[in-house]
Structures are given as structure tokens and as C-alpha cells.
Amino acid sequence: MKIQPRVPWQVKYIALVLIWGSSFLLMKVGLEAMSAVQISALRILSGAVVLLGLLLAGGGRLPTGARVWGHLFVCGFFLGALPFTLFALSETRISSALAGIGNAATPIATVLATLAILPGERATGRRLVAVGVGFAGVVTIMQPWTATDRPDLVGFSMALAGGASYGIGWTYNRRFLSGVDLGGLSQPAATLATALVLMVPLVLGWALVQPEGLAAIWAYDLEGAGAWPWLPLAATLVLGLVGTGFAYMLQFDVVRGAGPVVGSTITYLIPVVSVLLGVLVLDEHLGPWQVVGFVVVLAAAAVINRRPRPAEPVVPDREEARATRDPVPRASR
Numbered sequence: 001m002k003i004q005p006r007v008p009w010q011v012k013y014i015a016l017v018l019i020w021g022s023s024f025l026l027m028k029v030g031l032e033a034m035s036a037v038q039i040s041a042l043r044i045l046s047g048a049v050v051l052l053g054l055l056l057a058g059g060g061r062l063p064t065g066a067r068v069w070g071h072l073f074v075c076g077f078f079l080g081a082l083p084f085t086l087f088a089l090s091e092t093r094i095s096s097a098l099a100g101i102g103n104a105a106t107p108i109a110t111v112l113a114t115l116a117i118l119p120g121e122r123a124t125g126r127r128l129v130a131v132g133v134g135f136a137g138v139v140t141i142m143q144p145w146t147a148t149d150r151p152d153l154v155g156f157s158m159a160l161a162g163g164a165s166y167g168i169g170w171t172y173n174r175r176f177l178s179g180v181d182l183g184g185l186s187q188p189a190a191t192l193a194t195a196l197v198l199m200v201p202l203v204l205g206w207a208l209v210q211p212e213g214l215a216a217i218w219a220y221d222l223e224g225a226g227a228w229p230w231l232p233l234a235a236t237l238v239l240g241l242v243g244t245g246f247a248y249m250l251q252f253d254v255v256r257g258a259g260p261v262v263g264s265t266i267t268y269l270i271p272v273v274s275v276l277l278g279v280l281v282l283d284e285h286l287g288p289w290q291v292v293g294f295v296v297v298l299a300a301a302a303v304i305n306r307r308p309r310p311a312e313p314v315v316p317d318r319e320e321a322r323a324t325r326d327p328v329p330r331a332s333r
Contacts, residue, residue: 009257016250017266019243021273024096024103025281026239027088033225033232036088037206038217041199043084043240048196050245051189062190063180071176072187073194078169080195081202084244086162093155095284100274101141102159104297106267107304108134109167117168117175130303137296143289151290166267188248268301 030039055062063072090099111131114121123131138160143150177187203217210216222229254266275294278284286294 009254012250013254013258013266016247016254017269017273019247019250020266021100021270022277023239023243024087024091024100024274025277026235026243027091027099028096028278028282029235030232030239031088031091033221033229034236035206035216035219036092037085037203038219039088039236039239040081040085041203042236043244044080044192044195044199046237046240047244047248048189048192050241051185051192051248054245054249055185055189058184060184060186060189061182062186062193063182065180068177068180069190069194071172072190073198075169075173075177075191076194076196077198078165078172079191081198083162083165083169084195085199085202086158086165090155090158090162093152094159095278095286096282097275097278097284097286098141098151098156098290099159100271100278101290101294101297102156102161103163103166103274104268104271104294104301105134105138105160105163106166107301108297109164110171111167111304113168113171117171127304130300134297134300134304137293137300140293140296141290142293143287149287149289185249192244192248268298271298 027039034042063069087099087102090102108131111123111127115123141151142153142156173187180187204214207214207216210219212219220233225232251266271294275286279286
């Protein structure tokens with residue numbers, strides 16, 4: 001019996017770009033009735049439930065060893081707790097489109113983290129120039145030469161830090177956990193589980209400084225939600241179940257099907273989707289300098305992700321080839 005082919009990786013690639021690109025829109029909708037900390041915590045909780053459930057259902061297991069889990073907690077911080085919270089906080093001050101642009105800082109931060117964390121790794125001159133161009137694009141977006149039309153610097157800095165956190169986390173993962181992954185959903189499930197543990201003290205500390213106390217953890221602003229009172233909650237659950245849990249599965253399938261080089265290009269397509277959704281759905285807009293800076297950052301990210309062409313093999317001429325095949329002179333035979 002002929003086995004039907006699985007869904008092509010190209011379809012999963014497009015789905016992953018759309019899912020992660022829409023996450024900034026979903027966070028903005030969630031903020032209408034929930035706080036940034038609530039959104040981050042619920043996102044990680046629902047995503048972890050999905051991955052752990054699928055891992056157990058498939059007969060998989062989590063990594064073992066205290067040292068491994070110590071590294072997983074670092075990854076859980078940089079790949080989950082920190083960026084998810086920073087992106088949600090940033091959208092309390094800036095648009096979802098602008099927050100999505102901050103995600104383009106990931107490849108730039110990856111180059112710098114590689115130089116600092118991975119021994120023996122060297123960045124090419126092309127990539128270092130691209131990093132400098134990327135920083136120029138960021139400065140263009142922030143517009144330090146004006147005090148009126150520029151975006152909220154604190155909010156955009158949070159988005160940039162969230163994007164940079166991914167670059168640090170994935171580089172750290174490559175340095176310390178590349179040899180202990182059990183395959184499948186083992187490592188991503190463990191990463192989200194550690195992120196969930198790290199969120200507990202953050203949520204409790206945040207709740208204790210709120211007027212409602214611990215009741216703030218499950219507080220929900222029905223009036224702020226408007227005509228669709230449960231839409232913010234639904235958006236946050238979709239963000240966690242699909243945009244965090246299900247998306248991890250797609251990411252692994254894309255890397256397995258197309259390789260890490262193609263998989264890495266998702267990073268700079270996500271802001272394109274976030275900007276389009278912000279403009280078309282939420283009626284957001286970007287200023288001219290922000291558009292220029294956005295294009296510069298995307299171009300820098302594309303250059304950073306591009307791999308150099310392999311060197312063409314040197315083909316010896318006919319006499320050299322004959323000498324290689326026949327090292328003993330004919331006259332001496």
C-alpha cells in the first residue's frame with residue numbers, strides 16, 4: 001500500500017510565519033481586558049500544557065540530569081518567560097506593528113551572542129557589517145533627533161530586548177544543550193515547563209503590588225473588552241495553544257524538512273506579517289522614518305541569515321590529473 005505523503009514543509013513554513021506574525025495582534029487584543037503579566041503567564045501555561053500533553057501521548061520523555069535542567073532553566077528564561085513578558089509589556093506603550101519589528105532584532109543578537117558564547121565561532125565580515133547596518137536601522141526607527149514623532153522609547157526598547165532574548169537563548173541552547181536533546185517534543189516541552197516555573201514568582205510578585213492583591217491574578221476587565229467581552233481571553237488562549245504550543249511542532253518539522261538555514265528565514269518574515277495585520281486589522285500606522293528603519297533592519301537580518309556559497313572545487317588540469325593518477329613515470333616501468 002502506498003503511503004500518502006505528509007503535509008509539505010513549505011505549507012508548514014507559511015503557517016508558522018502567519019501564526020507567529022499574528023501573535024502581536026493577539027497580544028494587543030488580549031490587553032484590552034488583561035494585563036501583560038497575565039497574558040504572558042497564560043500563554044506559557046497553555047503552550048506548556050499542549051506540548052507536555054502531546055509528549056506524554058506520544059510516549060516521549062523529558063530530559064534528565066540536574067545540570068541539563070539547570071541549562072533548561074536558562075533557556076526557559078531567554079526563550080519564554082523574558083521575551084513573552086517583554087513583548088506584552090511593550091504593547092502597552094507601542095503598536096503591535098512596531099512591537100513586531102522588534103522581533104527582527106533576533107538575528108542581530110544571535111551574531112553577537114555567538115561571538116560571546118560559542119568558542120571558536122567567528123562571524124564573517126559580511127555579517128558584522130550587517131549587524132552595524134541593523135543597528136542603524138534601529139536608530140532610524142527610534143528617531144533620537146526628534147522628540148515629537150518618534151515612538152515610545154521604553155516600549156520599543158522592550159520589544160527589541162524581547163527579540164534579542166531569542167537570539168541569546170537559541171545560542172545558549174546550541175552551546176549547552178545540543179547534545180542532550182531526546183528528539184521530538186522533549187526539549188521544547190521542557191523549555192516551556194521551566195518558563196512556567198519561572199513565571200510563578202513573577203506573577204505572585206506582580207499580584208502583591210496590585211490593589212486587588214492575589215485576586216489580580218484572575219482579574220478580567222469586562223468593560224475594557226467592549227462589545228466582545230470574551231474576545232481578549234480567546235485571543236490569549238489562541239496565542240498560547242496555537243502560537244506557542246502548536247507552533248513549536250511546526251518549527252521542528254520545518255527544520256527537519258528544509259534544514260536550519262531555511263528555517264531561520266522565518267525570523268525576518270514575522271515582522272512583515274505583524275505590520276500588515278496591525279495596519280489592516282487594528283488601523284495602526286508607521287511613520288516614514290519607522291518604515292525606512294524597518295526596511296533597513298529586515299535587509300540586515302536577511303544578509304545575516306544568508307549562508308555563503310560553498311567554494312567551488314578546484315579542478316586540476318589534464319597533466320596534473322594524469323600525474324595524480326599515475327605518480328610513477330612511464331619510462332621507469
